[in-house]
Amino acid sequence: QVQLQESGPGLVKPSETLSLTCAVSGGSISSYSWGWVRQPAGKGLEWIGHIYNGENTYYSPSLRSRVTMSVDTSKNQLSLRVNSVSAADTAVYYCARLISVAGGDAFDLWGQGTMVTVSS
């Protein structure tokens, strides 16, 4: 079955760029849509954005100016970049698969998450 595995540096300095990848195994990344969600310690889930058809992206308005998502079909992986990070970006970052639902899609498969700390 399809599995997701996030990876990236666990520590990023303030003002720098956070870069994460999500490796998709057991299936083709081209067959689905994908998204990223983050969760600060002790807090709720925050929608970062999602990508359809490998290129159509939708970002949370609160993060839109700093976020870029992309799909690399040759590597079967999803990428996330967040620019100009601050301590407020410290969180567990999840990649997840979207399933098509008539009234708005849902995340049916999640990676285990990767912790990112922003600190000098």
Add this chain to the structure above:
Amino acid sequence: QSVLTQPPSVSGAPGQRVTISCTGSSSNIGAGYDVHWYQQVPGTAPKLLIYGDRYRPSGVSDRFSGSKSGTSASLAITGLQTEDEADYYCQSYDSSLSGSGVFGGGTKLTVL
């Protein structure tokens, strides 16, 4: 503050029934967007519990059910079990968010 409002906590004794509400507005739930529910046991990734307002993914117990009316949705859990103790999140879309999705603030369920 999320546009979807959930109670911070609910509780119930084993065997009881509890409900968790998710209150939105005319730009999200009331606009016809579906509501999905996730269960998150602390330290683990969220799990899809209900999609499309009321449908259960394969493998999810029929003790979990979802409903929607107007600008609100609810998750009901019957026959509470200790393993149901977790955080629960509703999720939908909002026309003011330019196509982005949104989660509710989450509800901590305690099984007494």
